[in-house]
Amino acid sequence: MEKINLSAPAKLNLTLDILRRREDGYHDLCMVMQSVTLADEVTLEKNSSGTITCESNWQHIPCDERNLAVKAANAFFAYTGITCDGIHITLLKKVPSGAGMAGGSTDAAAVLRGLRELYAPQLSRDELEMIGAQVGSDVPYCVRGGTALAQGRGEILQDIPSTLRCYYVICKPGFSVSTPMLFGCVKVDALQDRPDTEGMMQALAEGDSKKTAALLKNVFEEVLPEEFGEVFTIKKDLLANGALGAAMTGSGPTVFGVFESKETAEKAYAALKERYAETYLAEPV
Ligand code: C5P
Numbered sequence: 001m002e003k004i005n006l007s008a009p010a011k012l013n014l015t016l017d018i019l020r021r022r023e024d025g026y027h028d029l030c031m032v033m034q035s036v037t038l039a040d041e042v043t044l045e046k047n048s049s050g051t052i053t054c055e056s057n058w059q060h061i062p063c064d065e066r067n068l069a070v071k072a073a074n075a076f077f078a079y080t081g082i083t084c085d086g087i088h089i090t091l092l093k094k095v096p097s098g099a100g101m102a103g104g105s106t107d108a109a110a111v112l113r114g115l116r117e118l119y120a121p122q123l124s125r126d127e128l129e130m131i132g133a134q135v136g137s138d139v140p141y142c143v144r145g146g147t148a149l150a151q152g153r154g155e156i157l158q159d160i161p162s163t164l165r166c167y168y169v170i171c172k173p174g175f176s177v178s179t180p181m182l183f184g185c186v187k188v189d190a191l192q193d194r195p196d197t198e199g200m201m202q203a204l205a206e207g208d209s210k211k212t213a214a215l216l217k218n219v220f221e222e223v224l225p226e227e228f229g230e231v232f233t234i235k236k237d238l239l240a241n242g243a244l245g246a247a248m249t250g251s252g253p254t255v256f257g258v259f260e261s262k263e264t265a266e267k268a269y270a271a272l273k274e275r276y277a278e279t280y281l282a283e284p285v
Contacts, residue, residue, distance in 0.1 A: 001118055006042045008110035009035040009145060009285055010101040011138070012168065012249045012256050014204075015195035016218040018186055026137070026153045027183060032160065032200050035145040036168055036282040040103070041092035042069070042110040044118060049086035056091040061104075063091075072108035072135045076115045079131045080123070087115070096278050098176030100250030102138040109142030129155065138250075147204060147284070149197070163207035164284060167265035169238060172254040172278040173230045179251040185223040193222060213245025213258040221248050231255055234276070241268035254278075 014032040021027050052073045054063040064070065069089050077084045089111060095103040112132055116123045125144065132139030137154035147162040195217035203211035224231060231248055234255040238246040242264040243257025259265035265281060273279040 003045045004114045006110040006114050008040040008042050008106040010038045010095040011035050015200050017195050018219055031150045033141050033148050033150050035285050037285050038280050038282040040095050043090040044114040045088045047086040052087050054089040058093045068104040068108035069111045072111040075131050075134050080120050082119050096172045099172045099254040100252045105136050105138035106142045108135045108139045160201050162204035164204050166209045167259040168256045168282045169268045170256045170280040171234050171272050171276050177252045182251045191219050209260045216245045216247035218248045241271050
């Protein structure tokens with residue numbers, strides 16, 4: 001095979017808890033993750049250039065070594081010891097970047113899945129996730145996708161059986177939030193309102209959208225600096241438009257609402273899209 005096309009889905013955090021700050025500067029987390037139909041399209045094409053090259057439809061993202069997709073390709077060849085004759089990565093971006101939706105990590109994960117298919121089909125999922133962990137904390141989850149509990153830095157994964165059918169209206173305000181900055185705002189012992197992770201896993205297993213929506217919780221919302229207050233305006237807006245519940249995903253600033261009815265979700269999507277250019281309608285995948 002010379003060429004492969006992959007879907008790189010965005011993720012939402014149905015829950016996000018921060019358990020402790022570690023010696024290495026990272027934090028131990030506990031998160032219920034869900035991948036959604038909003039996705040980038042990633043193409044890998046073999047060539048004989050001897051190098052890893054990358055292009056994207058978004059001019060503002062770097063396509064050199066700073067791009068997580070390129071980092072992932074380098075990590076793959078370093079780990080496997082396979083000689084790279086040349087690979088061209090094309091990213092058709094749709095997932096907003098700097099949004100808390102793993103936009104870069106999901107491209108990196110798609111590159112790893114694609115390179116495994118092209119070069120090393122015997123490589124296990126665990127190995128691929130381990131390579132992903134060298135690239136970024138969200139990459140192992142993105143390699144796996146679906147509904148999962150992510151712990152540790154994000155690399156300790158457990159599949160969650162989910163029967164939930166619902167719609168998500170996803171809305172990113174026009175600014176980004178720096179992940180390290182927001183982690184810096186967290187005093188773990190001072191956090192007041194922790195997610196009920198077990199309850200969320202049960203709600204997903206039961207396919208109970210009302211219970212799922214009621215249990216959405218992201219502790220980052222508690223420490224979000226005032227200048228990013230628009231996040232809470234969007235949350236209210238989603239709820240006023242019929243969302244059963246709403247929360248910020250990851251380190252934000254994107255907010256999403258859970259809807260049971262497609263019709264209500266479509267109406268909410270249309271209403272929010274008028275105010276926020278980066279509004280999307282998606283489903284779990
Ligand atoms: O691993 P990644 O490069 O995605 O992490 C970006 C930054 O987010 C880290 O440098 C760290 O400041 C913070 N982080 C953290 N704990 C995690 C994941 C990320 O403190 N589990």
